[in-house]
Amino acid sequence: MTGRDSLLLRARDVRLQLGGRLLLDDISFHLARGEILTIIGPNGAGKTTLLRVILQLLAPTSGEIYRQPGLTVGYMPQKLHIDPTFPLTVKRFLAFARRNCTEQQSSEALDKTGARHLLKAPLHQLSGGETQRVLLARALLRNPDLLVLDEPVQGVDVHGQSELYQLICRIRDASQCGVLMVSHDLHLVMAATDRVLCLNQHICCSGTPATVSSDPAYIRMYGQLAFYQHDPQHHHQHEEAGDAR
Amino acid sequence: MLDDFLLRALLGGVGVALVAGPFGSFVVWRRLAYFGDTLSHSALLGVSLGYLLHLNLTFGIIVVCQVIALLLFISQRQQWLANDTLLGIFAHGALSLGLVVLAFAEGLRIDLMAYLFGDILAITRADLLWIYLGGGAALSLLLWLWKPLLAVTIHEDMARVEGVPVQRVNALFLALIALTVAVMMKVVGLLLVTSLLIIPAATARRFAPGPEIMALLSAVFGCLAVVGGLFLSYFWDTPTGPSIVVAACLIFMLSLTGAPGSWRRQR
Numbered sequence: 001m002t003g004r005d006s007l008l009l010r011a012r013d014v015r016l017q018l019g020g021r022l023l024l025d026d027i028s029f030h031l032a033r034g035e036i037l038t039i040i041g042p043n044g045a046g047k048t049t050l051l052r053v054i055l056q057l058l059a060p061t062s063g064e065i066y067r068q069p070g071l072t073v074g075y076m077p078q079k080l081h082i083d084p085t086f087p088l089t090v091k092r093f094l095a096f097a098r099r100n101c102t103e104q105q106s107s108e109a110l111d112k113t114g115a116r117h118l119l120k121a122p123l124h125q126l127s128g129g130e131t132q133r134v135l136l137a138r139a140l141l142r143n144p145d146l147l148v149l150d151e152p153v154q155g156v157d158v159h160g161q162s163e164l165y166q167l168i169c170r171i172r173d174a175s176q177c178g179v180l181m182v183s184h185d186l187h188l189v190m191a192a193t194d195r196v197l198c199l200n201q202h203i204c205c206s207g208t209p210a211t212v213s214s215d216p217a218y219i220r221m222y223g224q225l226a227f228y229q230h231d232p233q234h235h236h237q238h239e240e241a242g243d244a245r
Numbered sequence: 246m247l248d249d250f251l252l253r254a255l256l257g258g259v260g261v262a263l264v265a266g267p268f269g270s271f272v273v274w275r276r277l278a279y280f281g282d283t284l285s286h287s288a289l290l291g292v293s294l295g296y297l298l299h300l301n302l303t304f305g306i307i308v309v310c311q312v313i314a315l316l317l318f319i320s321q322r323q324q325w326l327a328n329d330t331l332l333g334i335f336a337h338g339a340l341s342l343g344l345v346v347l348a349f350a351e352g353l354r355i356d357l358m359a360y361l362f363g364d365i366l367a368i369t370r371a372d373l374l375w376i377y378l379g380g381g382a383a384l385s386l387l388l389w390l391w392k393p394l395l396a397v398t399i400h401e402d403m404a405r406v407e408g409v410p411v412q413r414v415n416a417l418f419l420a421l422i423a424l425t426v427a428v429m430m431k432v433v434g435l436l437l438v439t440s441l442l443i444i445p446a447a448t449a450r451r452f453a454p455g456p457e458i459m460a461l462l463s464a465v466f467g468c469l470a471v472v473g474g475l476f477l478s479y480f481w482d483t484p485t486g487p488s489i490v491v492a493a494c495l496i497f498m499l500s501l502t503g504a505p506g507s508w509r510r511q512r
Contacts, residue, residue: 055406057406083275
């Protein structure tokens with residue numbers, strides 16, 4: 001891969017307005033080969049929207065996106081909803097990733113994500129974690145220059161989450177692809193990412209995980225988030241205390 | 246010796262069932278049952294316009310179904326009305342418009358029941374030609390579209406990222422469904438078209454390890470329903486279209502009793 005331009009992706013002043021709502025404002029960043037960039041932010045911050053713009057599924061209102069010519073993207077969506085009436089095995093599902101996909105290639109991809117035993121399983125019977133591994137395997141089957149992962153650890157328990165992040169790291173090390181992913185939690189993803197983009201419609205802060213975690217903007221955002229996300233259990237106790245009085 | 250009209254009915258019914266199987270599978274996978282309903286409801290408008298403009302009625306139905314499919318495809322892009330609301334507006338709007346337009350055709354006596362519930366016993370050679378040519382064309386195009394259409398059915402965005410022309414695939418698929426519905430009208434009538442799309446497919450699901458087998462099995466179950474319905478109708482003098490649907494339901498219920506319930510287990 002030496003000699004190839006290492007810049008995979010660059011967004012410049014990207015703005016997206018839909019139905020009068022400003023979803024993305026003034027987003028600029030870049031991603032190079034072999035680099036892992038994680039987008040974090042609260043619900044509704046525009047993380048998935050930004051991925052959709054990068055993937056050219058949504059056109060930005062203004063700004064520009066440069067993608068290296070001939071870029072092959074492996075995309076792992078946040079959710080896979082397959083109607084239970086649709087009979088589909090993992091093997092068949094994987095075969096859609098590329099032309100003339102052989103069983104050998106599919107099992108190799110599943111091997112990498114630790115899910116080889118699922119090759120013959122029906123897709124709609126997989127657990128959350130299994131589904132994520134199969135989705136990742138499908139993205140890998142494309143031999144991507146760029147992996148775009150939307151909440152790759154969703155529905156996986158905490159132990160499995162850090163394991164999956166390590167796996168993504170190893171995949172990057174082995175194939176030197178670029179990785180752009182979305183995560184909810186900075187602390188879990190910290191060890192697995194080179195840079196972090198903290199998003200809330202606009203980019204609040206960015207940099208290495210260590211810089212971002214001590215950035216006032218990041219602390220403010222997550223402080224705010226804690227304020228908004230009332231713990232229902234907690235609330236309930238308050239009421240009871242009130243009644244007792 | 247089979248009666249001539251019965252043989253034609255059998256040929257027509259089987260032809261329709263063969264086309265309905267694969268299309269019905271996609272209708273079930275993609276939850277388009279109400280979409281099929283909307284198209285078939287609009288068919289009466291095709292009949293009315295066909296009469297008024299002195300066109301071949303099947304041709305009229307095909308044209309109106311295509312127009313409605315196109316309108317639906319375009320209007321589904323807006324965000325402020327839910328899809329089922331939109332479909333309801335189109336379905337009942339088109340059906341009522343068809344009835345109103347029919348009232349303008351003076352001196353015209355039309356067997357409305359035949360259009361609502363089908364009149365398979367009155368199938369002519371020309372009808373058979375429509376079924377086999379129209380249905381054959383729809384089926385061959387579906388085969389050609391098979392792989393990208395499956396990819397879109399699995400996950401639209403993923404398919405788009407992987408280079409499938411999703412909009413074109415969807416548009417063509419809707420046009421093909423419209424053609425199928427128009428061709429099926431004669432056999433089961435506009436109120437029952439959807440049943441012949443979805444009941445055999447639902448029956449086939451339990452026995453199918455993959456999409457292709459499900460499509461094939463749907464066609465087989467559809468053919469069985471047609472034969473069973475004709476049989477019912479012939480010996481007990483019941484209305485044929487509804488008899489076919491009843492037969493399809495019976496086969497579905499039978500299949501529930503003794504099959505590998507591979508999809509009952511999951512959530």
